[in-house]
Amino acid sequence: MSTSFTMIGGEGPNSYREHSKYQGALVIAAKEKINEAISTKLDIDFTSNLVNIADFGCSSGPNTFTAVQTLIDAVENKYKKESNIEGIEFQVFFNDSSNNDFNTLFKTLPPARLYFASGVPGSFFGRVLPKNSLHVGVSSYSLHFVSKVPKEIKDRDSLVWNKDIHCSGSSKEVVKLYLGQYKIDVGSFLTARAQELVSGGLLLLLGSCRPTGVQMFETVEGMMIDFIGSSLNEIANQGLIDQQKLDTFKLPIYAPNVDELKQIIEDNKCFTIEAFEKISHAKGEYPLDPEYLTSAFKVTVGGSVASLFGQDGMEKTYELVKEKTQEMLPQIAKAKPGMQYLIVLRRN
Amino acid sequence: MSTSFTMIGGEGPNSYREHSKYQGALVIAAKEKINEAISTKLDIDFTSNLVNIADFGCSSGPNTFTAVQTLIDAVENKYKKESNIEGIEFQVFFNDSSNNDFNTLFKTLPPARLYFASGVPGSFFGRVLPKNSLHVGVSSYSLHFVSKVPKEIKDRDSLVWNKDIHCSGSSKEVVKLYLGQYKIDVGSFLTARAQELVSGGLLLLLGSCRPTGVQMFETVEGMMIDFIGSSLNEIANQGLIDQQKLDTFKLPIYAPNVDELKQIIEDNKCFTIEAFEKISHAKGEYPLDPEYLTSAFKVTVGGSVASLFGQDGMEKTYELVKEKTQEMLPQIAKAKPGMQYLIVLRRN
Numbered sequence: 001m002s003t004s005f006t007m008i009g010g011e012g013p014n015s016y017r018e019h020s021k022y023q024g025a026l027v028i029a030a031k032e033k034i035n036e037a038i039s040t041k042l043d044i045d046f047t048s049n050l051v052n053i054a055d056f057g058c059s060s061g062p063n064t065f066t067a068v069q070t071l072i073d074a075v076e077n078k079y080k081k082e083s084n085i086e087g088i089e090f091q092v093f094f095n096d097s098s099n100n101d102f103n104t105l106f107k108t109l110p111p112a113r114l115y116f117a118s119g120v121p122g123s124f125f126g127r128v129l130p131k132n133s134l135h136v137g138v139s140s141y142s143l144h145f146v147s148k149v150p151k152e153i154k155d156r157d158s159l160v161w162n163k164d165i166h167c168s169g170s171s172k173e174v175v176k177l178y179l180g181q182y183k184i185d186v187g188s189f190l191t192a193r194a195q196e197l198v199s200g201g202l203l204l205l206l207g208s209c210r211p212t213g214v215q216m217f218e219t220v221e222g223m224m225i226d227f228i229g230s231s232l233n234e235i236a237n238q239g240l241i242d243q244q245k246l247d248t249f250k251l252p253i254y255a256p257n258v259d260e261l262k263q264i265i266e267d268n269k270c271f272t273i274e275a276f277e278k279i280s281h282a283k284g285e286y287p288l289d290p291e292y293l294t295s296a297f298k299v300t301v302g303g304s305v306a307s308l309f310g311q312d313g314m315e316k317t318y319e320l321v322k323e324k325t326q327e328m329l330p331q332i333a334k335a336k337p338g339m340q341y342l343i344v345l346r347r348n
Numbered sequence: 349m350s351t352s353f354t355m356i357g358g359e360g361p362n363s364y365r366e367h368s369k370y371q372g373a374l375v376i377a378a379k380e381k382i383n384e385a386i387s388t389k390l391d392i393d394f395t396s397n398l399v400n401i402a403d404f405g406c407s408s409g410p411n412t413f414t415a416v417q418t419l420i421d422a423v424e425n426k427y428k429k430e431s432n433i434e435g436i437e438f439q440v441f442f443n444d445s446s447n448n449d450f451n452t453l454f455k456t457l458p459p460a461r462l463y464f465a466s467g468v469p470g471s472f473f474g475r476v477l478p479k480n481s482l483h484v485g486v487s488s489y490s491l492h493f494v495s496k497v498p499k500e501i502k503d504r505d506s507l508v509w510n511k512d513i514h515c516s517g518s519s520k521e522v523v524k525l526y527l528g529q530y531k532i533d534v535g536s537f538l539t540a541r542a543q544e545l546v547s548g549g550l551l552l553l554l555g556s557c558r559p560t561g562v563q564m565f566e567t568v569e570g571m572m573i574d575f576i577g578s579s580l581n582e583i584a585n586q587g588l589i590d591q592q593k594l595d596t597f598k599l600p601i602y603a604p605n606v607d608e609l610k611q612i613i614e615d616n617k618c619f620t621i622e623a624f625e626k627i628s629h630a631k632g633e634y635p636l637d638p639e640y641l642t643s644a645f646k647v648t649v650g651g652s653v654a655s656l657f658g659q660d661g662m663e664k665t666y667e668l669v670k671e672k673t674q675e676m677l678p679q680i681a682k683a684k685p686g687m688q689y690l691i692v693l694r695r696n
């Protein structure tokens with residue numbers, strides 16, 4: 001996660017843990033393809049009987065436990081079949097920004113796990129692990145962030161000031177700036193992973209992006225974030241939060257479209273794209289349930305809203321978001337679907 | 349730290365961070381001997397340009413940052429002098445039990461650090477890192493714990509029920525049981541470290557123990573914990589806390605004497621004792637200041653008291669502890685000094 005954007009921690013009813021089943025379902029839906037990729041594309045030598053695995057953008061569980069166990073099982077299957085190597089030890093590095101709730105992650109580690117667990121605090125837009133130390137990396141629903149929002153977008157007096165709280169797609173100039181930053185950041189992400197991975201190591205990326213031609217404001221995610229924006233404006237008009245603060249409140253999120261994401265990977269040149277697959281999400285698109293939708297976008301975006309406008313301001317905002325979601329359910333039902341992906345990259 | 353005994357986290361006025369300067373001073377006092385040990389005894393090969401360092405029982409900072417930086421500097425000096433190896437990368441594993449406050453540790457990592465940081469949750473009485481993956485380990489003020497208190501000691505109806513809340517030394521039978529558990533635990537600690545360390549790797553132990561012949565109740569630490577015990581009994585008599593609960597409240601602490609510690613290491617056979625040195629602590633014994641002494645034993649023992657008797661019970665206890673410390677200052681002044689040590693072990 002970018003350092004300024006952290007999921008709501010803890011194990012409470014409003015925590016990311018309790019409202020991230022949708023994200024968790026993607027790893028499960030992609031399991032077979034993950035097994036196939038590791039079985040056919042992973043090419044590491046086994047001098048030390050140690051396999052290092054990392055999740056970049058792990059948050060505070062439990063989806064990350066499913067993801068890393070999926071990788072461990074796949075690697076074990078491969079090496080037991082091919083070379084009946086015994087006594088492989090696994091070390092798993094859970095990476096997220098240093099204000100992630102690692103305490104909850106560590107307290108909820110699966111007791112029956114058969115790997116050594118480590119939490120790695122730090123922005124994944126730079127190096128967080130030593131060179132040539134990683135065999136398989138995974139990053140799930142983490143590559144829709146930018147490390148910073150271009151300042152013109154936040155400056156009320158700039159020609160490219162963004163009236164929305166995110167990159168909705170309604171302004172070409174805003175998209176251009178966000179995409180420019182996104183290219184830099186994902187490029188840094190890939191370059192750092194390439195230095196950390198051993199030759200023949202794999203990097204698996206899962207998440208959702210926009211089919212080419214679909215704008216963010218046409219998707220469920222875009223609509224929900226627009227409801228958050230309009231709700232914030234309403235309570236600012238009521239004088240409950242500071243309008244000037246709101247004018248600078250821009251989320252460090254950029255949802256790329258398919259071609260943009262592919263182009264960035266190709267331009268980076270550190271990896272060969274072994275697979276770029278659409279995954280049909282077991283849960284389909286978001287369920288059309290205002291309660292569910294409001295919670296899903298509270299545990300992800302709510303932390304940022306609260307950090308600027310306080311807990312009270314955040315709660316009031318999401319009361320309005322729920323009302324708007326209820327009202328706009330017919331439009332949400334016609335939202336254009338995003339694309340859930342599994343990308344398999346082999347380090348050159 | 350044993351899983352049931354964790355320092356008070358956070359960065360507040362009552363946190364372990366704010367009251368552990370005494371412990372921090374030992375590493376500084378031992379720096380020259382540490383440098384010498386690493387320079388002359390560390391014997392690792394450098395195929396991967398990566399040096400892994402671990403602190404076992406790191407708590408939530410900042411002493412651990414001083415300790416690991418001391419090791420890094422010493423290793424760099426050695427390898428720059430001997431073989432001008434360039435581009436060494438350091439990965440530091442901060443280990444403590446899974447209920448340690450890693451969030452505070454991660455948020456307070458030195459910004460200018462030149463190492464990759466990882467938090468490793470788990471009891472150091474077992475394996476927490478992969479085999480042959482560690483070059484230098486350190487453990488400071490962490491080897492005075494037992495993984496569990498022998499149940500007879502907690503059982504009010506047992507002949508060996510301990511009337512004190514810790515192993516004060518006043519009962520031979522209680523000492524025997526505590527020491528038996530301590531031997532098992534430190535043996536497990538050493539065996540696990542030996543499997544994690546590469547051949548020629550070093551394990552540095554710092555802390556305080558009792559000179560042979562000195563009983564715990566004759567030391568400052570023993571006196572202070574006895575004040576905590578008697579204060580708890582007072583508020584139990586006032587009906588403010590449950591007496592039965594108090595009867596079972598025994599701290600998982602055992603302060604070994606010098607010969608016991610040396611014997612345990614020798615019996616374990618995984619290591620060669622390269623040095624077993626008395627370190628004259630820059631701060632000498634504890635300052636004779638009731639405020640200081642009460643806080644020092646609140647941030648270490650207070651968490652356990654609060655977890656059983658609540659925050660309110662803990663605060664009341666320490667009000668009495670401060671009064672008793674004030675009253676008993678003349679006796680404290682005559683307490684027998686402990687021995688601060690640096691032990692350098694090379695893996696066989």
